[in-house]
Amino acid sequence: MATPVRRHRGGVMQDRPLAWARNPxxxxxxxxxxxxxxxxxTVGGAAPAVAWTPLADVTESDEAFHVEIELPGVKSKDVDxxxxxxxxxxxxxxxxxxxxxxxRRSTRRTGAFEYRLRLPGELDTDKIKAQxxxxxLSITVPKAEVAKPRHIEISETGQSGESSS
Incomplete structure (x- = not known):
């Protein structure tokens, strides 16, 4: 069975299934x-303020976790x-x-927001940087020295079981 193909105006074809086009x-x-x-x-007033979660990317390197949170129009003094x-x-x-x-209509997010993230391993919370x-908002959370990966050198041994230098 062939996967469905979406055709656009101008004869351009898209070769991915239709279900991939939607994000639930x-x-x-x-x-x-x-x-x-x-x-x-219906009510005529604003709905009660509920904390919403901003969009974010989290990446990991050998030294730290890097978090980028989208907060358009927000001043740094309004963020904790x-x-x-x-x-x-x-x-x-x-x-x-x-x-x-x-x-008459508003689609912009307003009100309280909250982003929570639980990171694996030991962290050096004293050296966290945010800008x-x-x-x-870019946040760098360094890993603690014990949590950083360490390269282990492998030594060679000869046939008689003695290590060669």
């Missing part, structure tokens, strides 16, 4: 946003980064702008 988490997020909009339009043991917690708030007139640039 994105669809769920859109559903929550639509439901919030329905509640707002805490580390306790193996857990990293980033909290803050995007304040809603004061507007004149009636806001904000172009709406991206």
């Amino acid at each position: 988490l994105t669809e769920f997020d859109q559903l929550v946003n639509e439901m919030s909009g329905l509640i707002e339009s 980064v805490e580390a306790s043991g193996q857990e990293l917690v980033v909290t803050g708030e995007i304040k809603e702008k004061e507007r004149k007139g009636v806001l 904000m640039s172009d709406g991206v």
